Amino acid sequence: MVNDSIRKGLTNDTSSLRGLSLLAYSQLSRYDSPSYYKLCAISRAAGILAARKKSIRRGYASKTPYSVKPQLISCYGFKIENRSLRIPVSRRKRFRIPLTNHTLAVISQTGVTVRSFTLTPHSLSLSIAREPPEIECIHTVGVDRNLRNLTAGNDEWVSCYDLSETVRIVRTTGRIVASFKRDDARLRRLVSSKYGERRRDRTSQILHNTTKTIVAKAVERREAIVLEDIRGIRSLYRRGNWQGRKHRDKMNAWSFSQAQKQIEYKARWTGLPVIRLSKRETRGSSLTCPRCGERLQGDKRLERKLWCEKCRMVMDRDRVAAINLARRGRVRFARSRPPINEAQGGAVEAVKGNPTPTVIPGVDAPKLTYPPIS
Numbered sequence: 001m002v003n004d005s006i007r008k009g010l011t012n013d014t015s016s017l018r019g020l021s022l023l024a025y026s027q028l029s030r031y032d033s034p035s036y037y038k039l040c041a042i043s044r045a046a047g048i049l050a051a052r053k054k055s056i057r058r059g060y061a062s063k064t065p066y067s068v069k070p071q072l073i074s075c076y077g078f079k080i081e082n083r084s085l086r087i088p089v090s091r092r093k094r095f096r097i098p099l100t101n102h103t104l105a106v107i108s109q110t111g112v113t114v115r116s117f118t119l120t121p122h123s124l125s126l127s128i129a130r131e132p133p134e135i136e137c138i139h140t141v142g143v144d145r146n147l148r149n150l151t152a153g154n155d156e157w158v159s160c161y162d163l164s165e166t167v168r169i170v171r172t173t174g175r176i177v178a179s180f181k182r183d184d185a186r187l188r189r190l191v192s193s194k195y196g197e198r199r200r201d202r203t204s205q206i207l208h209n210t211t212k213t214i215v216a217k218a219v220e221r222r223e224a225i226v227l228e229d230i231r232g233i234r235s236l237y238r239r240g241n242w243q244g245r246k247h248r249d250k251m252n253a254w255s256f257s258q259a260q261k262q263i264e265y266k267a268r269w270t271g272l273p274v275i276r277l278s279k280r281e282t283r284g285s286s287l288t289c290p291r292c293g294e295r296l297q298g299d300k301r302l303e304r305k306l307w308c309e310k311c312r313m314v315m316d317r318d319r320v321a322a323i324n325l326a327r328r329g330r331v332r333f334a335r336s337r338p339p340i341n342e343a344q345g346g347a348v349e350a351v352k353g354n355p356t357p358t359v360i361p362g363v364d365a366p367k368l369t370y371p372p373i374s
């Protein structure tokens with residue numbers, strides 16, 4: 001049915017769900033199947049055609065699409081009763097598939113609804129939706145994403161999650177692929193795709209662990225997550241920007257949006273609010289002193305450390321960024337809902353001449369009296 005609909009769509013040059021339903025539905029009447037499946041087949045065909053249209057628009061070569069894998073999808077007409085899924089097979093007749101204990105435990109959670117099922121020769125998947133109640137947050141936590149770490153924190157605590165292992169993995173796989181010297185494009189592609197997959201799996205595992213911890217901690221402390229908008233970062237590392245190929249390759253291999261996606265969906269799944277700050281709102285967030293609002297000074301001798309002339313303090317760049325993001329997010333947070341008490345409403349950013357008694361955690365104690373940099 002899917003392939004019939006695809007063919008119909010290709011000959012009539014339509015890929016919209018509406019257009020395809022009008023064209024293909026009558027044609028599918030020759031199939032002896034409940035109409036639920038016909039609708040879902042048309043919807044799947046529309047999806048395949050839309051994907052093809054997109055690749056053509058982007059200039060990728062595309063073959064005539066064809067659905068190969070046999071699968072049965074429906075978002076209507078099924079029931080879950082007596083610890084099993086009952087799907088319609090013909091008029092008044094249902095086929096029963098028993099469900100495992102794990103599946104039953106997941107779908108019986110509060111707020112979970114089963115939206116559709118997909119049946120293949122070897123597997124059954126249920127797609128579920130969840131509407132979690134939003135967590136009432138009392139504070140915010142800023143998450144600063146860097147090449148070698150993810151730093152989460154606010155005025156009270158900061159923790160830094162090391163990601164330098166991902167950089168090492170990327171470097172190693174790159175070296176392995178580069179060591180392939182034989183003049184054989186086909187084998188080269190095979191080798192690089194194999195190591196590309198391996199790299200993806202290993203780095204995403206590390207990232208998943210980290211983002212999971214960050215979200216779990218934020219839920220525990222009831223803190224809304226504040227993220228920085230780093231769209232357009234790729235254009236920072238292009239040819240002709242005075243960076244050198246090695247540095248450019250390293251920065252472009254960075255999976256920054258993956259971290260963002262993971263944090264966002266994990267937070268949404270638990271009902272934790274996420275605040276995305278715009279470019280304008282985050283300007284200079286890693287260069288402003290969280291204590292006095294002065295612009296921080298960098299120095300070659302201080303790697304990723306910054307110096308505040310006024311407070312006479314050395315601070316960690318990533319930690320400063322996390323604290324500032326938390327503050328700026330908090331300003332937005334306080335605007336969107338009326339403050340309950342003074343402490344909650346008093347989220348003011350440090351400005352010049354208005355020192356706030358903030359303890360900066362993570363500053364190396366012996367370096368507190370670092371000599372000023374001239």
Ligand SMILES: [Zn+2]
Nearest residue numbers: 289292308311
């Ligand atoms: Zn300062």
